[in-house]
Amino acid sequence: MIVVIFNVVFWIFEIGWLTFTHSVMADAANEGVRHAIVSSGGDPAGTKARVLAFAQTSLHNTSAMSVTVNFPNGSASAPNPVEVTVTYTYVPWLSSFINTPTMKTYAKGRMVAP
Numbered sequence: 001m002i003v004v005i006f007n008v009v010f011w012i013f014e015i016g017w018l019t020f021t022h023s024v025m026a027d028a029a030n031e032g033v034r035h036a037i038v039s040s041g042g043d044p045a046g047t048k049a050r051v052l053a054f055a056q057t058s059l060h061n062t063s064a065m066s067v068t069v070n071f072p073n074g075s076a077s078a079p080n081p082v083e084v085t086v087t088y089t090y091v092p093w094l095s096s097f098i099n100t101p102t103m104k105t106y107a108k109g110r111m112v113a114p
Contacts (some may be wrong), residue, residue, distance in 0.1 A: 014094050018101075021060065025086045026105040028055040032084035033109040036069060042076025042111075044069035051086060064089055078113040 032051035036042075048067040056062045066087040073080040085106040092098040 010094060014092055014098070017093070018090060020058075021088070021090055022103055022105065024055055024058045024060060025065075025088055025103060026107070028052075029084045029086045029105050029107040032067065032069065032086075033082060033107040036076075036082045036084065037109050037111055042071070047084065051084060055086070060088075064091075076111060078111045081108060081110050083108050 028051045031054040032047050035050040036047045039046075047069045051067045052062045052065060055065060068083075068085040068087075070083045070085070071080060072083060076082070083106060085104065087102060087104045089100055089102045091100055
């Protein structure tokens with residue numbers, strides 16, 4: 001019985017950490033879009049740095065994150081869109097029972113004139 005209880009507790013912990021990681025990635029992508037719209041002026045390197053800095057505050061391994069900043073219309077001027085994609089390979093605590101999933105989140109926004 002105790003084995004079942006510990007198993008349930010560990011799975012709850014694992015699913016909670018997985019959900020938290022996905023939430024942090026989505027928030028980091030949103031922060032990247034906000035940064036690109038408000039203060040980057042079309043600088044993808046600055047936006048990537050902002051996304052990684054945001055994700056790092058949640059104690060995640062940002063060296064395993066891939067950030068892509070894309071301007072679909074080819075220009076970072078208003079009113080063109082901007083897309084930020086964050087990809088991360090999640091390493092579970094119970095890695096012998098779960099395959100390492102690759103999570104991908106993205107956010108979109110539209111550049112505004114200053």
